[in-house]
Amino acid sequence: MSRVIRIRSSVARYARALLPGAGDYRMLRRTWRADLVAGLTVGIVALPLALGFGVSSGLSAEAGLVTAIVAGVLAAVFGGSNVQVSGPTGAMVVVLVPIVAAHGAGAVVVVTLMAGVVVLAAGALRLGRAVSFIPWPVIEGFTLGIAVIIFLQQVPLLTSPHTAAAGERSSNAVIAAVQSIAQADWTYVPWAVGAAAIVAAIMLVAPRIHRTLPGSLIGIVIVAVLATVVVTPLATIGTLPSLPVPTLPALDPATLGQLVVPALTVAALAAIESLLSARVAASLADTGTFDPDRELVGQGLASIGSALFGGMPATGAIARTAVNVRTGGRSRLAAVFHSVVLLLVVLVAAGPVGSIPLAALAGVLMLTALRMVHAATVRSILRSTPGDAVAFVLTALITVSFDLIVAVIIGVVFAAVLSLRSLSRAAGAHREEIAGEPVEGDERIAVLRLDGPLFFASADRLFETVTALDGVSVVILRASRLELVDATGARILGDIVQALERRGITVLIKGVQPRHASLFRTVGALDALRHENHLFATLPEAVAHARSHIAREPATP
Numbered sequence: 001m002s003r004v005i006r007i008r009s010s011v012a013r014y015a016r017a018l019l020p021g022a023g024d025y026r027m028l029r030r031t032w033r034a035d036l037v038a039g040l041t042v043g044i045v046a047l048p049l050a051l052g053f054g055v056s057s058g059l060s061a062e063a064g065l066v067t068a069i070v071a072g073v074l075a076a077v078f079g080g081s082n083v084q085v086s087g088p089t090g091a092m093v094v095v096l097v098p099i100v101a102a103h104g105a106g107a108v109v110v111v112t113l114m115a116g117v118v119v120l121a122a123g124a125l126r127l128g129r130a131v132s133f134i135p136w137p138v139i140e141g142f143t144l145g146i147a148v149i150i151f152l153q154q155v156p157l158l159t160s161p162h163t164a165a166a167g168e169r170s171s172n173a174v175i176a177a178v179q180s181i182a183q184a185d186w187t188y189v190p191w192a193v194g195a196a197a198i199v200a201a202i203m204l205v206a207p208r209i210h211r212t213l214p215g216s217l218i219g220i221v222i223v224a225v226l227a228t229v230v231v232t233p234l235a236t237i238g239t240l241p242s243l244p245v246p247t248l249p250a251l252d253p254a255t256l257g258q259l260v261v262p263a264l265t266v267a268a269l270a271a272i273e274s275l276l277s278a279r280v281a282a283s284l285a286d287t288g289t290f291d292p293d294r295e296l297v298g299q300g301l302a303s304i305g306s307a308l309f310g311g312m313p314a315t316g317a318i319a320r321t322a323v324n325v326r327t328g329g330r331s332r333l334a335a336v337f338h339s340v341v342l343l344l345v346v347l348v349a350a351g352p353v354g355s356i357p358l359a360a361l362a363g364v365l366m367l368t369a370l371r372m373v374h375a376a377t378v379r380s381i382l383r384s385t386p387g388d389a390v391a392f393v394l395t396a397l398i399t400v401s402f403d404l405i406v407a408v409i410i411g412v413v414f415a416a417v418l419s420l421r422s423l424s425r426a427a428g429a430h431r432e433e434i435a436g437e438p439v440e441g442d443e444r445i446a447v448l449r450l451d452g453p454l455f456f457a458s459a460d461r462l463f464e465t466v467t468a469l470d471g472v473s474v475v476i477l478r479a480s481r482l483e484l485v486d487a488t489g490a491r492i493l494g495d496i497v498q499a500l501e502r503r504g505i506t507v508l509i510k511g512v513q514p515r516h517a518s519l520f521r522t523v524g525a526l527d528a529l530r531h532e533n534h535l536f537a538t539l540p541e542a543v544a545h546a547r548s549h550i551a552r553e554p555a556t557p
Contacts, residue, residue, distance in 0.1 A: 120300025145399025
């Protein structure tokens, strides 16, 4: 009975750690005013981004808005960060475009639902800290790649009203941009480029006038008013429907099989981007604790909720989250209120929003993409180590050319190989002089200090170094300086002992650490010694024993 009680208690603690609680709002009495102001500011910033990402993904402006509203609330309430703001993001658009091209816009809702379930399961399984294994150069590399793709995805919106309205383009942003330029309607291009340039210019100037001015929203309003007053050929968002009633998307078993890989890709990106965003937000200000596992649970529920309303996958958005923190947001109320602001836009201002030119949204996203890349960061990585610079460039190129998740995987693998190479180089065997007064025969005793990690990447090199010894009768292996030891490394130690003993060289091992002893015995490394007394705790004891072996050797004629 007591065991059952302990299990129930553990399950209860586990569930409480992943679910909302009163502690999430303990600062609300002191911060609610600043939270409302921050939520209003973020809502204003998020409006053009939600519209733009919805259109740029090949779906619709309302899909972006619905995602920002529904996912924004769910992620704020159930997520692991007090200040994370979630919704549609540019990185997710990069992944969705090829999915829309291959399976159609309707498949995105199913993919969103499947990906939400995967992310939710990852949080329940406590996989939230896995993002810490992604190196900084890889993160910055795919950030650069995402920025390039977001920028290029806007080019078709500036070249033809038909291309802008249809959202049909090649799954590769570079190819789509080149094709759209080749097929451009050059009577349309000046209007579209001019609208985008006006928005971008206002976004650059507004913060210089006052840092709280929402330049993107002001620019979009000005362009929308000009497009209404002046007759232009600019394509617009069109009529926004009312907020849809939640419904379960049609799940065709045949279609589900085709969407498994896209769903896993979306889930991986949602998890990675959300955790990175929340981790950065935690470093911007004192915003309370951040629970990566609960964050995955919240993001999974956010995407599931978005799918039920016909939306797209949601992730934590670093730009909106940063705005939230910098404008005073300290509790989850700010992110919830940002969604309320967007909901009021749908209910009250759907008509004006529908008249916004798509080229104006393209201007917002183009400048947003440029701001994602920090020249100082790029220079720092390129001037760091050659391996990190290559990982950065390689990840960026693969992101633009192929796929974001493939780029991350290759980048991580490449960085891991370089790290293993560096670790293996840190391992080695160094011959030392015997301390104290020399004794006749000491020249036939080799004291080898084993340094660094003894693992699969360094094992063969260590074997070759030690077994190459010649002209000695006794070898003392000092193991006290070993750091990491894996099964391969432990096994190679036994192989070294056997190889030397076969040549008639007596092997003594000194200073095996307690944390390594069990592994050495398990793989038989210590059993390879000629005698159990050939294992020593101190170097003087090992040297004395080695000298006794030398003393018993027949004199050399």
